[in-house]
Amino acid sequence: MKEKILILALIFSISAFAQKKILFLGNSYTAVNNLPNLLYQMALADGETIIFDSYTPGGYTLQQHSNDVTALAKINSQAWDVVVLQEQSQLPSFPPFQVITDVLPFAKKLDSLIHVNNPCTQTVFYMTWGRKYGDQGNCANYPPLCTYAGMQERLRASYLLMADENHARVLRLGLLFKIRSQRILPSIYMCRILVTRVLRALTLLHALFMRVFSNGILWGILSFPD
Numbered sequence: 228m229k230e231k232i233l234i235l236a237l238i239f240s241i242s243a244f245a246q247k248k249i250l251f252l253g254n255s256y257t258a259v260n261n262l263p264n265l266l267y268q269m270a271l272a273d274g275e276t277i278i279f280d281s282y283t284p285g286g287y288t289l290q291q292h293s294n295d296v297t298a299l300a301k302i303n304s305q306a307w308d309v310v311v312l313q314e315q316s317q318l319p320s321f322p323p324f325q326v327i328t329d330v331l332p333f334a335k336k337l338d339s340l341i342h343v344n345n346p347c348t349q350t351v352f353y354m355t356w357g358r359k360y361g362d363q364g365n366c367a368n369y370p371p372l373c374t375y376a377g378m379q380e381r382l383r384a385s386y387l388l389m390a391d392e393n394h395a396r397v398l399r400l401g402l403l404f405k406i407r408s409q410r411i412l413p414s415i416y417m418c419r420i421l422v423t424r425v426l427r428a429l430t431l432l433h434a435l436f437m438r439v440f441s442n443g444i445l446w447g448i449l450s451f452p453d
Contacts (some may be wrong), residue, residue: 251281253313258283289333306345313353319385338393350395354386
């Protein structure tokens with residue numbers, strides 16, 4: 228109940244800010260349901276306007292984005308206020324040594340390119356969520372991936388590390404999909420996810436972009452690594 232009150236207070240306390248420009252670089256985890264446009268429509272309903280663009284090819288990695296002419300052209304197309312980077316859904320959950328070689332260098336490269344275009348742009352890493360039964364295809368090689376909780380913890384650690392290394396922020400939406408109670412029956416699992424959590428995530432996204440990126444603070448959802 229307190230959490231709902233906090234979310235509503237943030238939404239209704241939004242004041243008029245200058246028009247914000249946001250770029251999304253990711254894959255289907257960002258593109259699903261046309262999330263950037265939904266954010267735009269929700270902001271518009273509150274009397275705010277954002278300029279946004281996105282590039283979200285299916286299955287894309289940060290490495291692919293860092294070498295993609297379309298992604299690079301979009302980064303350089305405007306002086307963005309915010310660029311949201313979302314990695315492929317499995318890579319950040321892999322063992323730390325693999326994340327060091329396959330993820331971190333390209334997160335840093337993209338962050339550097341973003342700030343060459345505009346030193347004032349805020350880079351945000353969009354933490355995704357683990358799979359319901361973990362990553363069974365890689366479970367045998369790395370036991371933490373055998374469960375949802377293990378996979379989610381690896382995603383969390385890697386995204387926080389990306390932000391820490393690049394003095395960036397983390398949009399921790401992946402944690403909203405954490406199963407809070409093992410007593411949730413499998414038969415109602417998908418209903419609860421689709422009906423309540425997607426709407427909750429969108430509400431938090433709206434509050435986040437329109438409040439926090441205007442130098443506000445949303446504790447617990449936006450992470451500020453030391």
